[in-house]
Amino acid sequence: xxxIARLLMFPALLAAxxxxxxxxxxxxxxxxxxxxxxxxxxxxxxxxxxxxxxxISRTALQLIHVTALIxxxxxxxxxxxxxxxxxxxxxxxxxxGIWNCELKSYDAAPPYSADLMFEKHYDALIRPxxxxxxxxLNGDCMLGQLLMRGYEQELVNGLHLRQAYLYDGNxxxxxxxxxxxxxxxxxxxxxTIQGSGKFTKNSVGxxxxxxxxxxxxxxxxxxxxxxxxxxxxxxxxxxxxEIQSAENNGETTIIKLHTADYKKDHFFISKETCPRxxxxxxxxxxxxxxxxxxxxxxxxxIIRKFFKSKMGYNVIRSSILDCLxxxxxxxxxxxxxxxxxxxxxxxxxxxxxxxxxxxxIVSEKDFTNIFERLVNYVVKHETFxxxxxxxxxxxxxxxPLWKEIMxxxxxxxxxxxxxxxxxxxxxxxxxxxxxxxxxxxxILATLGQDVWAGTEWAPYxxxxxxxxxxxxxxxKSEFTSGYAFRLIYNGEVLTSRMDGCSSDLELCDSQVLxxxxxxxxxxEERDCAAASADQETSITDGETLSPDEETYDDDEEExxxxxIVADIEVNPRQKWGMFGSVILSAxxxxxxTCFLMRQHYNNAYRQASTSDRDLSMAEHTNENNHEINxxxxxxxxxxxxxxxxxxxxxxxxxxxx
Numbered sequence: 001x002x003x004i005a006r007l008l009m010f011p012a013l014l015a016a017x018x019x020x021x022x023x024x025x026x027x028x029x030x031x032x033x034x035x036x037x038x039x040x041x042x043x044x045x046x047x048x049x050x051x052x053x054x055x056i057s058r059t060a061l062q063l064i065h066v067t068a069l070i071x072x073x074x075x076x077x078x079x080x081x082x083x084x085x086x087x088x089x090x091x092x093x094x095x096x097g098i099w100n101c102e103l104k105s106y107d108a109a110p111p112y113s114a115d116l117m118f119e120k121h122y123d124a125l126i127r128p129x130x131x132x133x134x135x136x137l138n139g140d141c142m143l144g145q146l147l148m149r150g151y152e153q154e155l156v157n158g159l160h161l162r163q164a165y166l167y168d169g170n171x172x173x174x175x176x177x178x179x180x181x182x183x184x185x186x187x188x189x190x191x192t193i194q195g196s197g198k199f200t201k202n203s204v205g206x207x208x209x210x211x212x213x214x215x216x217x218x219x220x221x222x223x224x225x226x227x228x229x230x231x232x233x234x235x236x237x238x239x240x241x242e243i244q245s246a247e248n249n250g251e252t253t254i255i256k257l258h259t260a261d262y263k264k265d266h267f268f269i270s271k272e273t274c275p276r277x278x279x280x281x282x283x284x285x286x287x288x289x290x291x292x293x294x295x296x297x298x299x300x301x302i303i304r305k306f307f308k309s310k311m312g313y314n315v316i317r318s319s320i321l322d323c324l325x326x327x328x329x330x331x332x333x334x335x336x337x338x339x340x341x342x343x344x345x346x347x348x349x350x351x352x353x354x355x356x357x358x359x360x361i362v363s364e365k366d367f368t369n370i371f372e373r374l375v376n377y378v379v380k381h382e383t384f385x386x387x388x389x390x391x392x393x394x395x396x397x398x399x400p401l402w403k404e405i406m407x408x409x410x411x412x413x414x415x416x417x418x419x420x421x422x423x424x425x426x427x428x429x430x431x432x433x434x435x436x437x438x439x440x441x442x443i444l445a446t447l448g449q450d451v452w453a454g455t456e457w458a459p460y461x462x463x464x465x466x467x468x469x470x471x472x473x474x475x476k477s478e479f480t481s482g483y484a485f486r487l488i489y490n491g492e493v494l495t496s497r498m499d500g501c502s503s504d505l506e507l508c509d510s511q512v513l514x515x516x517x518x519x520x521x522x523x524e525e526r527d528c529a530a531a532s533a534d535q536e537t538s539i540t541d542g543e544t545l546s547p548d549e550e551t552y553d554d555d556e557e558e559x560x561x562x563x564i565v566a567d568i569e570v571n572p573r574q575k576w577g578m579f580g581s582v583i584l585s586a587x588x589x590x591x592x593t594c595f596l597m598r599q600h601y602n603n604a605y606r607q608a609s610t611s612d613r614d615l616s617m618a619e620h621t622n623e624n625n626h627e628i629n630x631x632x633x634x635x636x637x638x639x640x641x642x643x644x645x646x647x648x649x650x651x652x653x654x655x656x657x
Contacts (some may be wrong), residue, residue, distance in 0.1 A: 022031055022331070024331065024409045026333070030340055031343070031375065034325070034459070034460065035074065035461050037460075039098075039459070040153055041156070043160065044160055045165075047179075049506055054506060063183050064429070064470055065167060065429060066430050066468070067408060067409065067433070067466040068161065068428075068464070069463065070231070070440075071230075071440055071462040072146060072229075072435075072460070072462050073149065073150020073153040073230050073233075073461045074146070074330070074461075075145060075226050076099050076143065077139045077143065077144075078144035078322065079319060086574065087323070088312070090323065096333065098132060100139035103145075103146070110416065116643070122141065122142055142225070144225070145225065145226065149329070150230065150461065153460055154234045154461055155233055155237045158233065158235065158238040159237050162238045164177035165179065165182045165183060165186065166178055166185065166211075168189060168241070204428070205427070208574075210242065211239065212243065212253070213426070214256055217235075217432070220258045221267075221435070223260065227267075227435055228259070231257075232255075264608060266398070266523070267401060267435040268435075268436060269393065269394070269438065275530035277396060278530065279531045280392050280393040284389065290384055293380075297351065298362065302366045302367070303377045306318065306370055306373075306646050309364070310367070318378060318382065320378060321379070324371065340368070341369075345369040345372040345373065345376070347453070348376045348380075349455060368596075369421065379456065380454065384454065386441055386454060387452075387454045391445040394443075396444050398442045400523035402520065405431070406517060406518065409466070409468060409513075412427045412480065446516075447487070447516060447517075448497065448498050463489075466487060468510065469485070470488070478509060479510075481511045484510060485507070485510050486507050487561070499512075499516070
């Protein structure tokens with residue numbers, strides 16, 4: 001069924017607004033994973049540097065395409081209690097074990113009239129006591145549901161994009177990227193470059209269509225509530241004034257959304273659709289490099305000893321990362337033993353440290369920075385296969401998604417004649433891909449060992465940007481193809497880290513990107529045959545994570561393989577506490593993917609329009625304390641956006657990162 005959702009104010013938002021002042025106040029410091037408002041402000045898209053504009057004349061450089069890949073915003077836990085093992089008392093304590101959501105979704109069936117909307121409530125299994133429901137999360141939230149904080153994070157992403165790429169005259173700050181004509185993807189003050197390249201007149205988008213319509217925009221997401229909605233929120237912030245103008249003229253705004261069967265889609269590495277991926281993952285975990293770190297690293301030994309002596313576990317379960325983050329990032333209480341985050345340790349490399357005699361000595365005096373040590377351990381354990389063997393796993397797994405990405409870029413840079421397998425279509429000005437952490441991290445891994453270290457997990461609402469520029473003076477040796485690209489991740493320019501790109505330039509010839517990506521940007525042509533049907537798993541230690549088999553479906557986003565241990569010892573109190581609290585819910589019904597968010601939307605834009613709180617991208621390279629700013633948007637009337645929904649089986653909801 002096609003769903004239409006409308007963004008309006010609704011009563012539930014009043015309570016949510018009252019909670020805003022209480023957000024991110026429990027802890028003195030928040031892990032970057034949380035993407036707090038201050039952390040989101042630091043991810044502003046930097047304008048082209050003065051050095052770039054000195055080397056290349058402003059009149060000889062023009063942005064003509066942007067590919068944006070985002071992770072959804074903050075969400076609820078994504079696994080059932082019997083698989084989501086955190087710490088003793090997690091599910092029995094109402095402060096951590098009950099999840100209620102202020103947000104409600106509204107949907108409508110054809111004919112698509114906003115005069116009849118259905119408000120969805122996850123309260124059918126409410127118990128007489130009223131405190132808990134029979135839902136998986138014991139309240140009225142669904143597994144993996146986007147939270148109000150996630151909504152606000154994607155609003156900021158949309159404003160970042162608007163301030164960087166859309167110029168609307170007097171409403172655009174001089175400190176925003178789009179104040180420079182070279183970075184204007186859309187120039188609303190004039191129409192001189194709308195719909196075509198500046199120098200070659202290469203067809204990009206369609207000037208006769210609205211900027212949020214195809215082929216100017218291509219919106220792609222997997223069929224998951226939180227990714228569908230995250231993309232919608234971002235686009236509403238990006239194109240807010242233009243959508244409002246159309247509505248004031250009595251027009252209904254429709255934005256096409258492209259999605260696919262969840263199990264068949266390729267927004268994550270799926271060993272079900274490509275069995276050879278299991279072989280590549282197993283090879284990574286059996287490698288000497290990984291084993292040496294996992295068996296002898298002081299960091300690993302500290303965490304193991306802490307968990308056994310202090311937490312009462314012989315196994316470090318991978319769900320702990322999501323337990324920590326969904327707790328901290330929603331201001332829920334952490335157990336005292338884990339409540340020591342101050343940010344002083346930071347990400348750590350995969351070092352192997354021993355004493356002078358080659359023996360790892362760990363004592364309780366080493367039990368410091370446990371929160372960060374635990375996060376670092378799980379992150380490195382799970383990201384190692386992405387980068388191993390020149391990212392062979394990531395390249396094979398993300399090849400189909402790269403093919404989609406390059407289908408939008410290839411016609412622009414004029415290289416389609418050599419790659420006939422790409423689907424022909426008019427390239428968009430903006431291609432938005434709304435996915436998951438396990439979408440962005442392997443994508444980064446495929447771009448080279450120096451681009452992404454694999455020591456930091458992709459935070460909520462992370463964003464990768466690939467900008468494509470026309471270069472008028474193509475005779476310059478740096479850009480012989482006539483096109484350049486810039487790679488940005490969460491506000492940091494990474495272009496110079498790619499092999500073949502200059503270390504002192506933020507732009508690089510587009511041919512470098514093509515040479516890097518095209519060899520594995522394939523779909524049906526992939527070699528997915530498994531090396532053997534009965535490949536066995538090696539378990540090295542009863543106290544370590546073993547990645548060779550997953551207890552969760554491997555096609556779900558954010559999945560960490562659960563450990564396989566011959567004799568898993570579970571804390572008895574936690575075991576009975578957990579089973580006592582678990583009631584299996586019915587299959588989750590289809591859900592619409594846009595919320596009635598008028599008040600938050602207006603507040604974000606009112607804040608964005610205040611000049612003394614400017615999102616100063618000109619200062620991006622000098623300081624990391626930006627204020628969010630954008631154009632004033634009067635968000636009255638009704639707004640529509642296409643979305644689709646599907647029933648995801650319970651087992652598919654059990655990913656845990």
